[in-house]
Amino acid sequence: MQRWKIGRVTITKITELETPGPGTFVIPQATPEALLAAPAWLRPHFVNEAGEAIMSIHSFVVESEGARILVDTCVGNDKPRPIPEWDRRSGPFLDDLRRAGFPPESIDRVLCTHLHVDHVGWNTRLEGGRFVPTFGNARYLIGRTEWEFWSKAPEDAFGPVLEDSVRPVFDAGLVDLVEGDEALTGEVELLPTPGHTPGHVSVRIRSEGAEAVITGDLMHHPVQCAHPEWGSHFDTDPQQALATRRAFLERFGDRPALVLGTHFAGPTAGHLRRDGEAWRFEPA
Numbered sequence: 001m002q003r004w005k006i007g008r009v010t011i012t013k014i015t016e017l018e019t020p021g022p023g024t025f026v027i028p029q030a031t032p033e034a035l036l037a038a039p040a041w042l043r044p045h046f047v048n049e050a051g052e053a054i055m056s057i058h059s060f061v062v063e064s065e066g067a068r069i070l071v072d073t074c075v076g077n078d079k080p081r082p083i084p085e086w087d088r089r090s091g092p093f094l095d096d097l098r099r100a101g102f103p104p105e106s107i108d109r110v111l112c113t114h115l116h117v118d119h120v121g122w123n124t125r126l127e128g129g130r131f132v133p134t135f136g137n138a139r140y141l142i143g144r145t146e147w148e149f150w151s152k153a154p155e156d157a158f159g160p161v162l163e164d165s166v167r168p169v170f171d172a173g174l175v176d177l178v179e180g181d182e183a184l185t186g187e188v189e190l191l192p193t194p195g196h197t198p199g200h201v202s203v204r205i206r207s208e209g210a211e212a213v214i215t216g217d218l219m220h221h222p223v224q225c226a227h228p229e230w231g232s233h234f235d236t237d238p239q240q241a242l243a244t245r246r247a248f249l250e251r252f253g254d255r256p257a258l259v260l261g262t263h264f265a266g267p268t269a270g271h272l273r274r275d276g277e278a279w280r281f282e283p284a
């Protein structure tokens, strides 16, 4: 289990899945040839010898001022999904969360950086044939802009994501719609980083002079530090996503801020260092 201290804040990573696969699933330019031609610092943690992208789906538990905030909730179990590894899973995520010291009933807040399939899954779990909130004592924080967009969008390509993983927490009265720059505690605040989705947010942590930031999906893979111009198939606004990614690299690059990648495999956390025209991700 990986855990980081940022001043008085503790961040714990709970992994649901970490696998190598075709980089082009998310990033069209990330062919095996292109990944093998990318800077050598990407290997072995993020690119393997076959030129596959190693990616992770995980949650972070952020503990601040007595609150336990779960950031992103992965794919979840028992959900019908068109990807074999995601379809009707029966993974040990909740046991792993418990083992890390966080039984579901102890989570105070759930924050989805955005409402994509791999960020909302454990919002709910199957019980008596229905999907019910997993974290019954939590407030679920959902971006107002994000909700306005997805609640009017046509059916998700990944299945009934809103119906099985988002609407049940609304129906249970557990949702607080939040602004993109909402402060969650005196140490943790949201940072609007739109483009991947309209209401996408990152999470900034500052405590006792230390700083960290959870990316969300403004980047999916560290290769995008070397190639910020490489976007994702799933960006709703590719131009805005690119501008957000560049601004993020400029803002947090060559700074003490610890960057925690929402889909970064292995070490997951590190620092952004200037590398010629672009950037390098240096695991902490």
Ligand SMILES: [Zn+2]
Binding pocket: 116, 118, 119, 217, 263
């Ligand atoms: Zn994602």
